[in-house]
Amino acid sequence: MSSERLVVVGSLNMDLSVTVPRLPQPGETVSGADVVRGAGGKGANQAVAAARLGAEVAMVGLLGDDALAGELRERLAEEGVDDRGVAQLPGVASGVALIVVQQDGENTITLSPGANRHLDVPALGSLTGGTVARRAETLLLQLEVPLPTVLAAAREARDAGALVVLNAAPLPPSVNPGLSELLASVDVLVVNETEAAGLLPRGSRDWQEHARALRELGPGVVVITLGPDGAVAADDELNCAERGFSVAAVDTVGAGDAFCAQLALSLGAGTQLPEAVRRACAAGALATTRPGAQSSLPSGAEVDALLDGAPLPAADPAAGPAAGPTALPATDRPADPPAPTNEVHHAR
Secondary structure (H helix, E strand, O other): OOOOEEEEEOOOEEEEEEEEOOOOOOOOOOOOOOOEEEEEOHHHHHHHHHHHOOOEEEEEEEEOOOHHHHHHHHHHHHOOOEEEEEEEOOOOOOEEEEEEEEOOOOEEEEEEOHHHHHOOHHHHHHHHOOOOOOOOOEEEEOOOOOHHHHHHHHHHHHHOOOEEEEEOOOOOOOOOHHHHHHHOOOOEEEEEHHHHHHHOOOOOOOHHHHHHHHHOOOOOEEEEEOHHHOEEEEOOOOEEEEOOOOOOOOOOOOHHHHHHHHHHHHHHOOOOHHHHHHHHHHHHHHHOOOOOOHHHOOOHHHHHHHHHOOOOOOOOHHHOOOOOOOOOOHHHOOOOOOOOOOOOOOOO
């Protein structure tokens, strides 16, 4: 993937994580391990993930003027991410995420956006010189920065001929006109089960059918991650389902970001959808085997090694809507995915 160029417009945060025996209930205090500090933010995570997977990556975003900003910028440089599109704002704090991780890898996250909330459309233009992404590049977006900025970036990049991939997380409380416009302005939409149901109330037990329905909102390709069950995807030619990889999961925080980065790189390189989803599932699975967000992200060689033990079955578009690798009938997929364990892949 070394020839692939990816641009990420998104958030940069410092993650403060603590591992607990179980997630606390409302009003409850649970003692945990020592606090671990590490670079994070969905934008920065996906930029670092893509760089480790072999891409040439540029990051666009905002930091505060505190000590955290220097650490976060240094981490991007260490990973080979071009940070010329990252600026610091005076008098503003950098973003911080407070993460509580259960021993089986499940987690809760509370986010203080800080400088990320100031990435408005004028700031985007200033940081990019009016050119977010060019033809033959891929733009990867999330929703941890203001929605109007994400929409402006998507439209500009798409007009320039770039592939636009949106990880619609965190999803706004309601589907507003701005979000609807954004969905109509992206080529690829990636969501988990909760986000998929939030965008379009679920009328079927079949996630593949739900992915097809989400395409009617505008994206040409829709991918729904299913935690331990892998992922399903739909485009205008076929639908496919990919089972999760069995790994010893310790922390799911970075799994979704690894998934999105690998998917964006694969689709940008012209990889067929079933294979792209399979590679993304492998990347997400590997990210659960190590603690932390960016510290857990795998290399391209690690993804290849995991895939070498599980050859890719060929998709058969002629077989109809359910075709693709390990395509599952509706009766085989529960309405709600089973509770996670420490033996499975999570790609939230």
